Amino acid sequence: MINGISIDYFILLSAVLFTIGAIGVMARRNSIIIFMCIELMLNAVNILLVAFSTLHQNAEGQVFVFFVMTVAAAEVSVGLAILTMIYRNIKSIDTNLLSNLKD
């Protein structure tokens, strides 16, 4: 319980957001939206880290969230650069067209 809110609700919220992100990754073909869904999944995990950090009064969880955000920033900058290069080469960011390694 954090100020009357059971930790179960934070777990449920985080699981629902993570699932929405996972469904987005599986169901969409636009690479940029897939990237955004990955960000959503990272944020779902962050909520849980902050909730448990406040519950146990331990700052390490929040420091970990800080590192997750930094790694997400690095990942997005490189990933979007890769996407621009893909778009320059095949004039599309449809994931189904990116099958050169398959054949």
Added chain:
Amino acid sequence: MLGLSVHQWLFGILSFLAVLFSLMVVFSRSPINSVLYLIMSFFSISGIYLLLDAQFLAVVNIVVYAGAIMVLFLFVIMLMNLNHDTEPQRTVLTKIIAGIIGGMLLLVLTSVLKGASALDKSFYGTSEVGLVKNLGNVLFTQFLFPFEIVSVLLLAAMVGAVMMGKKNIN
């Protein structure tokens, strides 16, 4: 009202908004709308951080995520003119399978994680953990080495992004 406290009301509203906007991210057709809904979702998540007394992370979430990362997404979408709604859709079968797999994932996640409440810990009052003073203290003593490594990671990402973005590398 309904026997719920202010904290519980705020948590309910904010989590409803976060889930709603996240659903809109996945289901909206144009990428620009997706980015805008994701920004709204991040604002709701920042509200939840404030509710958890993590003031520093709430501000950093808005500045880094809603400010920097989402602007990067917007720039890429607008500069490459990707905002056409003619994205080829996946087949209905694939979407149904994705939904089923997502539902199973949700089931597994909740059933595994719900045991955490068995610890039966509870906290009331204002938490001091999320203040800049405390977080900075932990970050620059206990986590000093990871902090320095992260700066190297950011430098590598910067170099990598420039190398990828260049037209022809000689």
